[in-house]
Amino acid sequence: MNQQNGRKNHPYPLTVSLNPENQETPVHFVEDWITPVELMYKRNHFPYPSAADIPATLHLNGLVDHPLTLDYEDLLSWPSKTLVVPLECAGNRRTSYSPRVYGVQWQKGAISQGRWKGVPLASLLKRAGLKTTATEIVFSAIDQSPDGTSYARSLPVEKALHSDTIIAYELNGKPLPFKHGYPFRLIVPGWYAMASVKWLSKITAIDHPFQGFFQTEDYVYYPHDDTDEGKTPVTTMKVNSIIQQPQDYDVVKKGINKIKGFAWTGEGRIVKVEISTDNGRSWHPATLHSEPQHPYAWTFWEFLWEAKCEGEFTIMSRATDSEGRTQPMEPVWNRKGYGYNGIFKVRVKVE
Numbered sequence: 001m002n003q004q005n006g007r008k009n010h011p012y013p014l015t016v017s018l019n020p021e022n023q024e025t026p027v028h029f030v031e032d033w034i035t036p037v038e039l040m041y042k043r044n045h046f047p048y049p050s051a052a053d054i055p056a057t058l059h060l061n062g063l064v065d066h067p068l069t070l071d072y073e074d075l076l077s078w079p080s081k082t083l084v085v086p087l088e089c090a091g092n093r094r095t096s097y098s099p100r101v102y103g104v105q106w107q108k109g110a111i112s113q114g115r116w117k118g119v120p121l122a123s124l125l126k127r128a129g130l131k132t133t134a135t136e137i138v139f140s141a142i143d144q145s146p147d148g149t150s151y152a153r154s155l156p157v158e159k160a161l162h163s164d165t166i167i168a169y170e171l172n173g174k175p176l177p178f179k180h181g182y183p184f185r186l187i188v189p190g191w192y193a194m195a196s197v198k199w200l201s202k203i204t205a206i207d208h209p210f211q212g213f214f215q216t217e218d219y220v221y222y223p224h225d226d227t228d229e230g231k232t233p234v235t236t237m238k239v240n241s242i243i244q245q246p247q248d249y250d251v252v253k254k255g256i257n258k259i260k261g262f263a264w265t266g267e268g269r270i271v272k273v274e275i276s277t278d279n280g281r282s283w284h285p286a287t288l289h290s291e292p293q294h295p296y297a298w299t300f301w302e303f304l305w306e307a308k309c310e311g312e313f314t315i316m317s318r319a320t321d322s323e324g325r326t327q328p329m330e331p332v333w334n335r336k337g338y339g340y341n342g343i344f345k346v347r348v349k350v351e
Contacts, residue, residue, distance in 0.1 A: 013039060016104055020044035021179075024109025028244045030262070033084060033113065033297060037172055040112040042179055043089045043104075043193065045151055045214075046143045053142050055201035058167070058184050062138075062205035065129030072183045075169055078119040083164055083189060084294035086113040086264050090192035090219060090234045093340035101337035108242055108344075111264070113298055116187045118168035122161045124203070130157075134205040138212075139186050139197040153197055153219075154210035155188065164189050164296075167200065189296045190266040192237055192339070194219045222335035237266030238341040239327055241273055241301075241319040248346045257305050259286075261317055261344070264298040268322030273301040276316040280329065280343075283318070307350040318343040 013023035025041045058075070060068040089110035091103050125137070137160040144150040159165060168187045169176055176182040181198030188195040194214065210216075219234040241263035246252055263270045270290065274283040286303040299319075307313070318327040331342040 011039060013041070014107075014109060016106065020047055022104055024107060025112045027109045027111065027242055028247055030244065033291060033294070034115050034172055035112040037114075037174075037177055037180070040114065040180065041087075041089065041110045043110065044143070046145050048179065049143045049199055054178075054182065055142055055184065055199065058200060058203070060124055060128050060203040060205075062203075063131040063134040063207060064125070064205055065131065066127070068124060068128050070124075072169065075119055075167065075184070078123060080117055080119055081164070081166060082115060082117040082170075083166065083187070084113065084115050084291070084297045085187055085189045086111060086296065086298050087187075087193035087196055088237055088240075088264070090194055090338040091336075093342075094337035096340050096342065097331075097333055097337050099333070101335060103337050114171050115173065116166065116168040117170035117173075118166035118185075118187065120163055121165045121167055121186070121203075122163060124167065125161065125205070128205075130205055133207045135208070136160075136206050136210050138202075138204040138206055138210050139200055140202040140204070141197050141199045142201045143199050149213065151197065151214060152210075152212045153195055153214055154206075154212070155195065157205075159188065159191075162189075190237060191235055192219075192266075194234065218336070219338070220336070221338055223332070225335055234338050237264065238331075238339050239263070239265040239267075239270070239319050239321045239325045240341040241317045241327060241344050243315060243317050243344050243346050246315070246346060246348050249348070250346070251349045251351060252307060254307050254310065254350055257307055258302055259305050259315060259317075260300070260302040262298045262300045263317075263319035265319070265321035265323075265325065267325065269295065270299040270319055271322050272320040273299070274318050274320075275303040275305070276318075277305055277307075277313055279314045280316055286317070310350050312347065312349050315346050315348060316343045 011026040011029035016022040092110035141151040184200040273286040286301040289300040320326040
């Protein structure tokens with residue numbers, strides 16, 4: 001760390017809004033596979049729930065043979081699994097869209113990676129006796145707006161039954177922090193984080209499409225500015241990358257400079273990251289550093305660039321995943337600004 005006046009300068013979250021609290025992770029300083037809790041991004045639609053409202057029990061009902069009511073200690077007694085999973089807000093990098101769009105003005109830090117421990121949702125649904133007529137599972141939280149609108153989302157049964165969809169109660173080896181959904185939080189690997197419902201209080205199996213606001217109105221791709229035609233739901237994370245160093249408008253020296261960052265995807269694994277130092281005219285492969293035992297984790301990468309002359313340069317990164325998806329030069333614009341995954345750019349000066 002740099003030191004000034006005898007004190008260390010520590011990275012800290014970037015506050016985007018105070019009420020509700022929304023903060024970005026200082027992604028330029030992320031060097032570990034696991035983001036420290038104090039640096040994890042926070043996304044809230046409403047004020048934090050009061051301590052009195054925190055759910056003491058988790059209810060599972062609807063189209064099941066045996067409704068369940070579990071408290072925290074009950075959940076701890078179930079067989080668990082631990083997963084390293086990045087969570088990314090669907091609005092991450094929203095400020096990069098042109099034309100600009102409304103919404104929380106996230107730059108690039110609405111993403112963090114944690115070690116989540118919990119019980120597979122499939123185990124709970126099996127114990128409850130999920131009926132074959134169920135088509136969606138609804139997850140209801142206790143945070144709400146002043147007018148009483150609560151946060152709720154659904155998953156198709158197939159995704160709910162995936163072995164890695166879990167009800168988490170632990171983050172980075174400690175009980176789930178209050179601001180990250182204590183005591184129960186859904187974790188849906190591969191999907192944008194709007195699906196990973198915090199402060200979970202009720203799980204309901206239904207046989208029809210859920211029509212909640214955050215399902216059918218918000219977290220939807222609207223391709224047109226003035227009509228809802230062609231709208232589709234936001235689900236799987238798009239392939240993406242970020243350049244951590246150098247940063248935008250940095251001044252670097254002639255000679256060898258290390259370019260580094262990380263890449264992630266909601267499908268498969270990152271198989272390639274390419275770097276351009278000539279504004280996209282040519283591309284060169286970066287060296288990847290992944291964790292094979294953690295299939296959902298992001299991939300760190302680095303590239304050594306020999307800057308042979310002085311001047312101003314645009315550095316770009318683009319990632320490709322094992323499903324054949326590659327970051328585009330320009331992403332598909334949508335009215336709410338979700339899923340931005342255009343190639344990442346930084347501008348530097350060599351002197």
